[in-house]
Amino acid sequence: MYDPRSKDTWMVFKIMGEFVEGFETLRPVWPAVTIFGGARVPREHRYYEEARRVAAALAKAGFSIITGGGPGLMEACNLGAVEAGGQSIGLNIKLPFAQRINEHVETSLVFDYFFVRKVMFVKYACAFVGLPGGFGTLDEIFEAITLKQTGKMPDFPVVLYGRSYWEGLLEWLTREPLEHGMISAEDLGLIHVTDSEDELVERIREHYSAYQRKLGRDDAA
Numbered sequence: 001m002y003d004p005r006s007k008d009t010w011m012v013f014k015i016m017g018e019f020v021e022g023f024e025t026l027r028p029v030w031p032a033v034t035i036f037g038g039a040r041v042p043r044e045h046r047y048y049e050e051a052r053r054v055a056a057a058l059a060k061a062g063f064s065i066i067t068g069g070g071p072g073l074m075e076a077c078n079l080g081a082v083e084a085g086g087q088s089i090g091l092n093i094k095l096p097f098a099q100r101i102n103e104h105v106e107t108s109l110v111f112d113y114f115f116v117r118k119v120m121f122v123k124y125a126c127a128f129v130g131l132p133g134g135f136g137t138l139d140e141i142f143e144a145i146t147l148k149q150t151g152k153m154p155d156f157p158v159v160l161y162g163r164s165y166w167e168g169l170l171e172w173l174t175r176e177p178l179e180h181g182m183i184s185a186e187d188l189g190l191i192h193v194t195d196s197e198d199e200l201v202e203r204i205r206e207h208y209s210a211y212q213r214k215l216g217r218d219d220a221a
Contacts, residue, residue: 022111022123026120032126033066035055038131052079055086057080063126068117070099078106089105090107127204128159129159145158157204158192159194
């Protein structure tokens with residue numbers, strides 16, 4: 001009888017190959033900001049233009065832009081990065097339904113495994129921005145928050161852009177998880193929400209500069 005798990009051990013080499021390629025490709029992009037956002041947002045939607053401006057502002061401040069490399073707000077961010085003269089990176093994923101790599105990605109990687117892709121989103125970023133999005137965006141944002149909460153990565157900013165989109169989620173976090181002791185008030189402080197591109201960029205610049213000083217370096221952005 002055929003055992004579909006019989007080749008599981010050999011998957012280790014494929015997984016290892018994705019990690020090696022990711023590390024070698026992304027090492028030069030530091031400092032970078034990883035931006036998460038929905039793939040289903042059309043170009044004519046106001047979120048698209050907002051995403052484009054946010055990425056451009058970060059690129060002008062000296063940060064490479066990492067996205068999921070697909071359409072929608074990912075495309076908008078890669079476009080904004082290119083227009084501002086910054087590095088535009090896309091980390092795509094193979095899905096049962098094809099997700100094309102958008103035309104504004106300059107450095108591209110394609111993964112079979114979500115968990116490897118998630119490591120790459122985090123490994124070379126010094127901040128994370130959550131734009132409006134669906135389950136994938138929520139998954140990625142909460143991954144970053146959990147890594148901060150548990151001390152598995154430095155205290156890099158996690159910024160949600162678009163107060164009207166995110167306020168319902170924040171109200172629920174306060175009303176349910178916080179009220180029932182599932183999280184603490186300090187945990188809520190791990191998230192910053194803003195409608196201001198300038199505030200977003202300045203917050204990320206300040207954190208990155210402080211991180212560089214902590215490491216004893218003088219090459220802060």
